[in-house]
Amino acid sequence: MQLSMRWLHDFVEDIPVGNREFAERLTMTGSKVEGWEEEGSELKKVVVGKILEITPHPNADKLQVCQLDVGSGTPLQIVTGAKNVAVGDLVPVALDGSHLHGGVKIKKGKLRGVESNGMLCSVAELGITTHDFPYAIEDGIFILQEDCRVGQDIREAIGYNDTVFEFEITSNRPDCLSVIGLARETAVSFDKPLKLHTPAVKGGHGDVNDLLKVRVEAPDLCARYCARVVKNVRVKPSPRWMRERLRASGVRPINNIVDITNYVMLEYGQPMHAFDQKYLKEQQIVVRRAKEGETIVTLDGVERRLSPDMLVIADQEKPSAVAGVMGGEFSGIMDDTNTIVFESACFAGPSVRITAKKLGMRTDSSARFEKGLDPQNCIPALERACELVELLDAGDVCDGIIDVNNSCGERRKLALESDWINRFLGISISEEEMAQILQKLDFEVKDGVVSVPSFRADIEHKADVAEEIARFYGYDKIPTTLVRGSAQGKLTEEQKFERMVNGTMQALGYSEIMTYSFISPKFYDKIGLPSDSPLRRSVTIANPLGEDTSIMRTIALPSLCEALSRNYLNRNLSAALYEVATEYIPKESDNELPIEKQSLVMGAYGEKADFFTLKGAVEELLDKARVFDYDVQPASDEYAFHPGRCAHLLKEGKVFGVIGELHPQVLENYELGVRACAAVLDFNALFALSDPTRQYQPLPKFPAVTRDLAFVCDDEIPVLKLKRSIAAAAGNRLEKVTLFDVYKGKQVAEGKKSVAFNLVLRSADGTLKDEDADAIVKKVRKALTDLGAELRS
Known part of the structure; x- marks a missing residue:
């Protein structure tokens, strides 16, 4: 929206600040100023001159030598090639060193041997057009008909x-x-x-009801339709003051009738249209939806196809305008127009917006209508237009207004809760001061009730009232305080934990994937989920994109397998993927929202991807998550995993994860031609099991003693069981125990395995002696012998 300060001064006088302060104040009160511009600011040293004498150029037939009075006391000589100038004319004169529109600089010089001390200017050289000054010509010097004086700055003139x-x-x-x-x-x-x-119209030239009938057949799309008739229209240019204001507002002046509609739209914010009555069949206006296949040629000369969801202004036969967007080719003002109909209406914003978008034409009118206008503004705007018709002697206004009003004229009422507003804003002002601010904005305040003006449809809640008070109380006056009851701007512990998991997985070489939460029921078959499994009971989507996305997943493993398969089928030799995926577990009642839980799924295939590398990655993650003292037990009942290469992760007897190689049938279902391993961990359980406490340990003061021990034991004995037995036997002097070898071969009997550990022993009290270390090793040997493990010779 462009605002002319000259126009603004009609309504607000004596604004006591400069341009910058004005922009800052309006911006601070909620009306954001993008910038400002002074018209003609690029014109410098251009004045009004009067031609005193014209003589032929002695050396050029097409040039003339003019002597001009520019207010300096001495005639100024300028050579020109223009033929439309005469002695006594007032013209714009660019002096030596002047600047014109477009950055053109003028300096004195000689033209064919005769001195020229400036230039006579056309309208284009001043940055204006013949629309701004209809009496001017485009291809000649601008002969001024304005009330101006010699030597006056052209901008002012x-x-x-x-x-x-x-x-x-x-x-x-x-x-x-x-x-x-x-x-x-x-x-x-x-x-x-x-x-x-307040507009005042004299009228007295007949009755509008004798000249026009209006029928609204779509009241849901037209809240109000008002019309007045003007006879004996006299089409001519608008006066200079109106042309100036339209130009400053970015609107091109055309003629007095069209300019009046644009002027009222800018002044009141109410779009208007003027119809030529002779093109309205049977002198009727019908506001209706367009008919199927109906077309209209709009004012821009383009034929447009209409649809039944579009609102049109029609006569008895055909549409004359697209409501709120643009008039038809015969709805405009022509040279022979005698009687016009001024329309001032309020059309439904969404309808205008959709229509303008479908037709590919967004106008100043549609831009206003689509935001939702005030139906109570239709009559004042219509009266203002008719007042201007009489003021400009543009026609004879008929008596009466046709007003089809489908709107509700009641004001919205809200309680003025001053205590709540003060707490909400963090200020302390009286209810009287609040009322004064609101009343200046045309709100009515009485007995603690605020009546909202009809043009403020955005005021719906007491918080909106508080915003109005804050805007004009001054945001800069509101003290800085912490908002009560708000959350602090930081990550929750669970969010920190998830970030740690993501960072650890990526450090381990796994790439994060993001899969859809909705899957196909067939996915459960592909991973071998038993038909009687409760996980098959899923939340069904009411409006799915298709069968393949019709349910919410209860397990994320199928989504991971799909991603692994896609990579394999695209010839990626290896892949390591993970996702913190959401699973949806339905409740007993279908009317209740499902339980949302998160699982960490990870999987890999390739040359280095096997059960043990995956297990190592899981152990590293659990170590970073500070989940300790968990058990790893063989598992043979997991439907999606190889029965001999699968294990459960347990803590205090409860399973919180499963790791293993995928079942051969699952690999076949997903067209994976290589071995692949996967793990599914309960993310929520991991977070709950994580030990947040961290205990400081000083650097050791005394050297450590290391021992390597190799034992032969039954193949079925888990290494973890051996490791825990070593830790229990060695006591607090065992700093670390590490498995570094597992061997099965010719040197070891059938059904046996050789397991080798490295023990790091250290005493906090002094240097550990060999005999002390040997005593610890002896206890370790006895503990493992009790488990059936013998020291390997």
Whole structure:
């Protein structure tokens, strides 16, 4: 929205600040200023001159030598090739060292041997057009018909010196897409009175009901439709003051009738249209939905196909305009127009927006309608247009207004809860002060109740009322306080834990994947899930994209297998993937939302991917997660895993994960031609089992003693059981025990295995002697002998 300061001063006088302060104040009160521009600011040293004498150029037939009075006391000589100048004409004169539109600089010089001390200017060289000054010509010198004086700055002489501010208006404030709306904001911002004008129309040239009938057949899309008739229309250029304001607002002046509709749209924020009555069959206007296959040629000359969801303004036979968007080719003002119909209506915003988008034409009118306008503004805007018709002698206004009103004229009412507002904003002002701010904005306040003006449809809640008070109380006056009851801006412990898991997995060489939470029921068959498993009971999506995405997964393993398969089928030689995936466990009642739990799924295939590398990755993760003293036990009943190469992870007897190679049938189902291993860990259980406490240990003062021990034992004895027996026997002097070899071969009997451990022994009290270390080793040997393990010779 572009705002002319000259126009603004009609409503708010004596604004006591400069341009920058004005922009800052309006921005701080909620009307964001994008910038401002002074019209004609690039014109420098261009003045009004009067031609005193014209003589032929002695050396050029097409040039003339002019003597001009530019107010300096001495005639100025300028050579020109223009033929439309005469003695006595007032013209724009660019002096030596002047600047013109487009950055053109003028300096004195000689033309064919004759001195020329400047240049006579056309409208284009001043940065204006013949629309701004209809009496001017495009291809000649601008002969001024303005009331101006010799030597006067050209900007002042032609009114090209307004200051224009550009505002960014948010979609919830269509009232500010008008001069009056921004004037109201300005008046309250600077605590100045707002001078509003009530239009007055004389009329007296017949009855509108004898000349026009209006019928609204789509009241859901047209809240209000108002019309007045003007006879004996006299189409001519608008006066200079109107052309100046339209130009400053970015609108091209055309003629007095069209300019009046644009002027009222800018002043009141109410789009208007003027129909030529002779093109309205049977003098009727019908506001209806378009018919299937109906077309209209709009004012831009393009034929557009309409659909039944579009609103049109029609006569008895065909559409005359697309409601709220653009008129038809015969709805405009022509040279022979005699009688016009002024339309002022309120159309449904969503309808106008959809129509404009479908037709590919967004206009100033549709941009306003689509934001939702005030139906109560239709009559004042219509009256203002007719008042301007009489003021500009553009026609004879008929008596009466046709008003089809389908709107509700009641004001929305909200309680003025001053205590709540003070707490909400963190301020302390009286209810009277709040009421004064609101009343300046045209709110009515009585007995603690706020009546919202009809043009403020965005005020729906007491928080909106509080915002209005905060805007004009001053955001800069509100002290900085912590918002009560709000969460602190930091990660939760669970979020920190998840970030640690992600970082650890990526450090281990696993790439994160993100899969869909909705899957196909067939996925359960591909991983071999038993038909009677409770995991098959899933949440069914009411409007799925297709059968392959029709249910919410209860287990994330199929999604991981799909990702591994996709990589393998795309000829990736190896892959290591993981996901912290959400699973959805339905409750007993279908009306209740499912339980959402997270699982960490990880899988790999390739040359180095086997059960033990996966187990090592899981152990590293558990170590980083500070999950200690867990058990690893063989498992043979996991449907998706190889029965001889699978293990459960347990803590205090409860399973929180499973690791192993995928079942050969699962590999076949997913077209994986290599061995693949996977792990499924209960993420929520991991977080619960994580030990957050960290105990400081000083650096050791005394050297360590190491011993390597190799034992032969039954193949079925888990290494973890041996390791724990060593730790229990060695006591607190055992610093670390590490498995470094497992051997099966010719030197070891059938059904046996050789297991070798490295023991690191250290005493906190002094240097550990050999005899002390040997005593510890003796206890370890006895403990493992009791388990059936013999020291290997």
